[in-house]
Amino acid sequence: xxxxxxxxxxxxxxxxxxxxxxxxxxxxxxxxxxxxxxxxxxxxxxxxxxxxxxxxxxxxxxxxxxxxxxxxxxxxxxxxxxxxxxxxxxxxxxxxxxxxxxxxxxxxxxxxxxxxxxxxxxxxxxxxxxxxxxxxxxxxxxxxxxxxxxxxxxxxxxxxxxxxxxxxxxxxxxxxxxxxxxxxxxxxxxxxxxxxxxxxxxxxxxxxxxxxxxxxxxxxxxxxxxxxxxxxxxxxxxxxxxxxxxxxxxxxxxxxxxxxxxxxxxxxxxxxxxxxxxxxxxxxxxxxxxxxxxxxx
Amino acid sequence: xxxxxxxxxxxxxxxxxxxxxxxxxxxxxxxxxxxxxxxxxxxxxxxxxxxxxxxxxxxxxxxxxxxxxxxxxxxxxxxxxxxxxxxxxxxxxxxxxxxxxxxxxxxxxxxxxxxxxxxxxxxxxxxxxxxxxxxxxxxxxxxxxxxxxxxxxxxxxxxxxxxxxxxxxxxxxxxxxxxxxxxxxxxxxxxxxxxxxxxxxxxxxxxxxxxxxxxxxxxxxxxxxxxxxxxxxxxxxxxxxxxxxxxxxxxxxxxxxxxxxxxxxxxxxxxxxxxxxxxxxxxxxxxxxxxxxxxxxxxxxxxxxxxxxxxxxxxxxxxxxxxxxxxx
Numbered sequence: 001x002x003x004x005x006x007x008x009x010x011x012x013x014x015x016x017x018x019x020x021x022x023x024x025x026x027x028x029x030x031x032x033x034x035x036x037x038x039x040x041x042x043x044x045x046x047x048x049x050x051x052x053x054x055x056x057x058x059x060x061x062x063x064x065x066x067x068x069x070x071x072x073x074x075x076x077x078x079x080x081x082x083x084x085x086x087x088x089x090x091x092x093x094x095x096x097x098x099x100x101x102x103x104x105x106x107x108x109x110x111x112x113x114x115x116x117x118x119x120x121x122x123x124x125x126x127x128x129x130x131x132x133x134x135x136x137x138x139x140x141x142x143x144x145x146x147x148x149x150x151x152x153x154x155x156x157x158x159x160x161x162x163x164x165x166x167x168x169x170x171x172x173x174x175x176x177x178x179x180x181x182x183x184x185x186x187x188x189x190x191x192x193x194x195x196x197x198x199x200x201x202x203x204x205x206x207x208x209x210x211x212x213x214x215x216x217x218x219x220x221x222x223x224x225x226x227x228x229x230x231x232x233x234x235x236x237x238x239x240x241x242x243x244x245x246x247x248x249x250x251x252x253x254x255x256x257x258x259x260x261x262x263x264x265x266x267x268x269x270x271x272x273x274x275x276x277x278x279x280x281x282x283x284x285x286x287x288x289x290x291x292x293x294x295x296x297x
Numbered sequence: 298x299x300x301x302x303x304x305x306x307x308x309x310x311x312x313x314x315x316x317x318x319x320x321x322x323x324x325x326x327x328x329x330x331x332x333x334x335x336x337x338x339x340x341x342x343x344x345x346x347x348x349x350x351x352x353x354x355x356x357x358x359x360x361x362x363x364x365x366x367x368x369x370x371x372x373x374x375x376x377x378x379x380x381x382x383x384x385x386x387x388x389x390x391x392x393x394x395x396x397x398x399x400x401x402x403x404x405x406x407x408x409x410x411x412x413x414x415x416x417x418x419x420x421x422x423x424x425x426x427x428x429x430x431x432x433x434x435x436x437x438x439x440x441x442x443x444x445x446x447x448x449x450x451x452x453x454x455x456x457x458x459x460x461x462x463x464x465x466x467x468x469x470x471x472x473x474x475x476x477x478x479x480x481x482x483x484x485x486x487x488x489x490x491x492x493x494x495x496x497x498x499x500x501x502x503x504x505x506x507x508x509x510x511x512x513x514x515x516x517x518x519x520x521x522x523x524x525x526x527x528x529x530x531x532x533x534x535x536x537x538x539x540x541x542x543x544x545x546x547x548x549x550x551x552x553x554x555x556x557x558x559x560x561x562x563x564x565x566x567x568x569x570x571x572x573x574x575x576x577x578x579x580x581x582x583x584x585x586x587x588x589x590x591x592x593x594x595x596x597x598x599x600x601x602x603x604x605x606x607x608x609x610x611x612x613x614x615x616x617x618x619x620x621x622x623x624x625x
Binding site: 186187189192193194196197198200204205208209 | 351353357385386387388389392393395396397400401402404405406414418419463467
C-alpha cells in the first residue's frame with residue numbers, strides 16, 4: 001500500500017528578501033570554478049606579497065650549480081647562471097600582477113572615458129576620438145607596445161605604460177558601441193525628459209549598463225596583457241635581467257626544452273594558471289554584478 | 298488660465314532622402330487643470346511635437362525651425378536645449394511619460410534610486426525625506442506593499458506596474474504639465490483603463506494639466522476635454538471632445554470615427570477604414586496632404602495650397618469643403 005506522505009504547505013509572508021550584498025556573495029562564491037579561480041588569484045597575491053619569505057633563495061644570486069635538474073635543494077632546478085628557478089618564479093609574480101592590474105586599469109579607465117564621450121556626444125567629438133582610436137588599432141598591438149617600450153626603454157613602469165596605451169583602443173571601441181546602443185534606449189530619453197544632466201546620464205545610466213561587456217573585456221584582457229608582457233620580456237624589451245619575469249624566463253629556457261624542461265614549462269604553467277583563473281573570476285563577477293541576471297541565479 | 302501655448306511650431310528633419318517636415322506649423326494651447334488629447338496616426342508628428350516643446354529632438358538630423366513654446370510667460374525655445382533652465386523645466390515643471398514601460402526605466406537602478414534622482418535634482422530633498430516621498434508616490438499610483446517594493450529593480454515589475462512607476466516618477470516633483478506620449482499603447486486593455494483612470498485622478502488631485510498623445514480615439518473620448526487631430530505634421534481639426542465626436546468636420550476626423558465602433562450606435566453599422574496610406578512626409582506637395590485619400594475632395598483642393606485652420610461652428614477645421622453639406 002502506498003503511503004501518502006502528508007505534506008504541510010507553509011506560506012511565507014511576502015517575498016523572501018535577500019540583501020544585495022548577500023546575493024552577490026551567494027552568486028559569486030556559489031560556483032566552484034569561480035571559487036577555484038579566486039583561490040588561485042588570492043594565492044598569487046599572497047605569494048607576491050610574501051615573496052622574500054617564501055622563496056628559498058635570492059632570485060638574483062648566481063651560483064656555480066648551473067642547469068641542475070629539479071632536486072631537493074632546487075625544486076625546479078637552476079638556470080644557465082645557477083639561479084634558483086623556483087625563487088625566480090616566486091618573485092616573478094610581482095611584475096606579472098602589477099602589469100596585469102595596472103595596465104588594465106589605465107586602459108579601461110581611459111578607454112571607457114574616450115568611448116563614452118565619443119558615443120554620447122557623437123558628431124565631431126566622435127570623429128576625432130574614434131579616428132585616433134582607429135589609428136591606434138591600425139598597428140598590431142604587440143608592435144605598438146614594442147614601439148612604445150623601445151622608445152621609453154625597458155622596465156616595469158614603461159611596460160605598463162606601453163601596454164596600457166596599446167590596449168586603450170579595444171576598450172574605447174566597445175564602450176563607444178555600447179554607448180551608441182544604450183543611448184537609444186527609452187530610459188535615456190526619459191531621463192532627459194525628467195531633467196537629468198548629461199554627466200548624470202553618462203555616469204549613472206550609461207556606464208552601469210555598459211558594465212557587463214566591459215568587465216568581461218577587462219578580465220579577458222588581464223590574461224592577454226600578462227601574455228603580452230611575457231611576450232615583450234621574451235623579445236627582450238620587457239622587464240630586464242636580472243629582474244625575474246615569467247616571459248623572459250620562458251624565453252631563456254626554451255632552447256633547453258628537452259634537457260631542462262622545468263626552465264620554460266614552470267613559468268609557462270604559472271602564466272596559464274593565472275590567466276585561466278582570472279577569466280573564471282571575470283565570469284563570476286559578471287554573473288554576480290549584472291542586474292539583468294538577477295533572479296535567474 | 299493658459300498654461301502652455303505652442304505657436305506655429307515647425308520641426309524638420311534633414312535626412313539623406315530629403316527634408317521631412319515632421320511638425321509643420323502646429324499651434325495649440327492647454328489651460329491649467331485641463332486634459333487635452335492629441336490624436337493622429339503613427340508618423341503624423343504627434344510625438345515629435347511633444348518632444349520639440351521640451352527640446353528633446355535629436356539634433357542633427359532634427360531641427361526646430363520656427364515657432365514659440367510659451368510656458369509661464371517664457372518662450373522655452375529661447376533657452377539652449379541642454380542648459381540649466383531647460384533642465385529645471387524638464388521633470389520639474391513639465392514631465393513626460395513614454396510609450397514603452399518595459400524600456401523606459403533603467404534596468405541597473407532600483408526604482409527608489411530612479412525616483413530619488415529626480416527628488417534630489419529638482420526638490421533638493423535629503424535621503425530620508427526622499428524615501429518617505431517615494432513610498433508615498435508608489436502607494437498613490439497603486440503599487441501594493443510599496444515600502445518593500447521600493448528597492449526592487451524594474452525587471453521585477455510587470456509592464457503595467459512599470460508604467461505606474463513611470464507615472465510616479467513623472468509626478469514626483471509636482472509638475473504643472475504632464476505629457477503622456479501613448480501611455481497605454483503597450484499595456485493590455487484592462488490595465489489601460491486603470492492607468493488612465495489613475496492619471497485622471499492624480500491630475501485632478503494635483504491640479505496638473507495633462508496632454509494625452511494617442512492614436513486611440515477611445516482613450517481621448519473618455520478623458521480629454523479638448524481634442525486636436527493631427528495629420529501629416531499639421532493640426533487639421535480641433536474642438537471640444539463632444540463636438541469632435543458628435544459633429545466631426547474634417548474628412549480625416551470623419552474617416553477616423555467611421556473606423557471605430559461606438560456603443561451609442563445601431564449595431565449593424567459597418568466599420569469603414571480610410572482608403573489609402575498616410576503620405577510619405579519626404580518632399581510633400583503643397584496641397585492638402587489628405588487629398589489623395591479624401592472622399593470629399595473638390596477641384597479647389599487640387600489647385601490651392603493646404604488650407605489654414607478656420608473656425609467652423611465651435612471647431613477649428615483646415616478644409617475647403619463644408620463636409621456637412623456634401624452628400625456622400
